[in-house]
Amino acid sequence: MVHGxxxxxxxxxxxxxxxxxxxxxxxxxxxxxVLKSMRSFFLKGGGNPGRSGHGRSIGAVRVAVRTRExxxxxxxxxxxxxxxxxxxxxxxxxxxxxxxxSGGGHIVTSSMEHNSVMRPLTDLRARGCEVTxxxxxxxxxxDPGDVAGAFRKNTRFVVMTHxxxxxxxxxxxxxxxxxxxxxxxxxxxxxxxxxxxVPIDVQAMHIDFLAFSGHKGLMGPQGTGGLYIGDxxxxxxxxxxxxxxxxxxxxxxxxxxxxxxxxxxxIIGIAGLGSGVEYVLNRGIGALALHEGALLxxxxxxxxxxxxxxxxxxxxGDPRLDIGDxxxxxxxxxxQTGVLSLNIRGLSPSRVGQVLDREYGIQTRIGLHCAPSAxxxxxxxxxxxxxxxxxxxxxxxxxxxxxxALHAVAGEGAGGx
Amino acid sequence: MVRKSKRxxxxxxxxxxxxxxxxxxxxxxxxxxxxxIRAVLIPGPREISANCGVAVRFDFNRREEAEALLxxxxxxxxGIHHYPER
Numbered sequence: 001m002v003h004g005x006x007x008x009x010x011x012x013x014x015x016x017x018x019x020x021x022x023x024x025x026x027x028x029x030x031x032x033x034v035l036k037s038m039r040s041f042f043l044k045g046g047g048n049p050g051r052s053g054h055g056r057s058i059g060a061v062r063v064a065v066r067t068r069e070x071x072x073x074x075x076x077x078x079x080x081x082x083x084x085x086x087x088x089x090x091x092x093x094x095x096x097x098x099x100x101x102s103g104g105g106h107i108v109t110s111s112m113e114h115n116s117v118m119r120p121l122t123d124l125r126a127r128g129c130e131v132t133x134x135x136x137x138x139x140x141x142x143d144p145g146d147v148a149g150a151f152r153k154n155t156r157f158v159v160m161t162h163x164x165x166x167x168x169x170x171x172x173x174x175x176x177x178x179x180x181x182x183x184x185x186x187x188x189x190x191x192x193x194x195x196x197x198v199p200i201d202v203q204a205m206h207i208d209f210l211a212f213s214g215h216k217g218l219m220g221p222q223g224t225g226g227l228y229i230g231d232x233x234x235x236x237x238x239x240x241x242x243x244x245x246x247x248x249x250x251x252x253x254x255x256x257x258x259x260x261x262x263x264x265x266x267i268i269g270i271a272g273l274g275s276g277v278e279y280v281l282n283r284g285i286g287a288l289a290l291h292e293g294a295l296l297x298x299x300x301x302x303x304x305x306x307x308x309x310x311x312x313x314x315x316x317g318d319p320r321l322d323i324g325d326x327x328x329x330x331x332x333x334x335x336q337t338g339v340l341s342l343n344i345r346g347l348s349p350s351r352v353g354q355v356l357d358r359e360y361g362i363q364t365r366i367g368l369h370c371a372p373s374a375x376x377x378x379x380x381x382x383x384x385x386x387x388x389x390x391x392x393x394x395x396x397x398x399x400x401x402x403x404x405a406l407h408a409v410a411g412e413g414a415g416g417x
Numbered sequence: 418m419v420r421k422s423k424r425x426x427x428x429x430x431x432x433x434x435x436x437x438x439x440x441x442x443x444x445x446x447x448x449x450x451x452x453x454i455r456a457v458l459i460p461g462p463r464e465i466s467a468n469c470g471v472a473v474r475f476d477f478n479r480r481e482e483a484e485a486l487l488x489x490x491x492x493x494x495x496g497i498h499h500y501p502e503r
Binding site for chain 2: 049050051052053057058061062064065068069078079080081243244245246253255256257258
């Protein structure tokens with residue numbers, strides 16, 4: 001740790017080298033190639049995609065196509081035009097939820113959803129839709145059998161998170177997908193916490209709609225995200241407007257991706273996102289999952305069983321990272337993402353977070369993480385937890401520094417960092 | 418922008434593929450070139466189509482191969498036309 005006293009407009013400032021452990025909110029640092037692509041677009045490109053036949057406009061379309069193709073490779077999507085860009089996972093979820101719920105009916109979800117799902121569903125409930133939120137286990141994972149049990153005759157779709165943003169618990173989406181396929185009900189998956197961190201294969205896992213953010217595991221800039229639309233039961237976009245295509249008509253185009261992409265895209269962000277996805281593909285999604293898992297195991301080795309801590313998530317008390325081969329074509333199954341929620345006995349999460357930040361320069365996220373229902377499920381409402389979340393650039397040394405700080409805050413080995 | 422690419426004689430390419438959206442035009446151009454079918458993006462001729470702003474001029478002699486390639490890779494196109502450069 002680097003300490004020092006400096007002057008800032010007359011105030012003494014204590015410098016502490018910070019450690020960023022809030023990658024579940026947005027990843028940092030990003031690969032340098034992300035900035036390079038954005039800089040290059042800013043300096044050399046700059047056109048509006050699909051609006052003209054000149055070089056800069058076509059160059060901008062090439063940027064979008066490159067990113068779409070890379071995403072298609074990562075998620076095993078056959079037709080890359082069915083990946084539409086949004087400003088974040090929330091927008092993708094809203095497009096799918098409101099599009100699929102038009103006409104009412106019953107919706108199945110889980111108690112672990114983020115407000116990006118819960119708030120649209122609460123709104124739809126007020127407008128006459130029926131919603132069943134399947135209660136998750138105490139570790140935050142959902143039993144696919146409980147999802148099957150929640151179906152009704154008029155169930156329109158299932159919306160579920162791939163992994164909890166609170167506990168990191170990864171759901172068995174392949175099994176849920178199987179259940180949905182048997183019943184002929186489309187499945188919408190919130191991959192905000194897993195895209196770029198956990199293997200996703202939309203075909204093997206029977207995912208009809210996949211909403212993802214670009215600025216977390218995919219290493220892109222903020223303001224990027226997308227929605228994969230693999231089923232034609234989603235017809236209506238949330239917005240309509242200019243697409244550069246069918247300019248002689250005042251009706252929205254019905255083909256992909258234009259139907260769901262009105263107005264000028266965030267091409268400079270999409271340029272960066274493409275390089276982020278390329279970074280993930282080059283390092284390998286399996287290797288990234290194992291790296292984050294190895295750091296999780298290190299945390300658990302140091303903290304699990306110590307009675308001063310309450311740890312949440314499926315690997316607490318059972319640090320197996322995976323559960324073996326889940327079946328042909330499903331890819332490695334990871335039980336927990338690079339997220340660990342915890343509490344220190346006798347201290348509020350906000351107090352712990354404040355001390356970690358001010359005294360030790362460790363940036364975490366405390367409280368309810370926009371997921372009150374998830375905290376009710378694991379028994380931590382209304383105070384919440386301290387959430388540690390790391391990314392591809394975190395090291396064992398970083399983890400040891402966080403552990404030393406936690407022990408110091410918990411009252412043992414004070415000043416031990 | 419300065420173009421350094423070697424000039425393709427457009428008069429030798431008598432076919433034009435039109436598209437609904439530019440995503441598909443760019444993908445088509447890439448796939449055709451990969452298969453070594455000569456192809457170049459052009460502004461969509463209004464006489465053929467009112468749709469997307471860009472079209473692909475290509476070697477019409479290999480139209481069947483091109484069509485199969487685009488279908489195989491789920492590239493959606495509006496039509497394939499014999500439309501020599503005038």
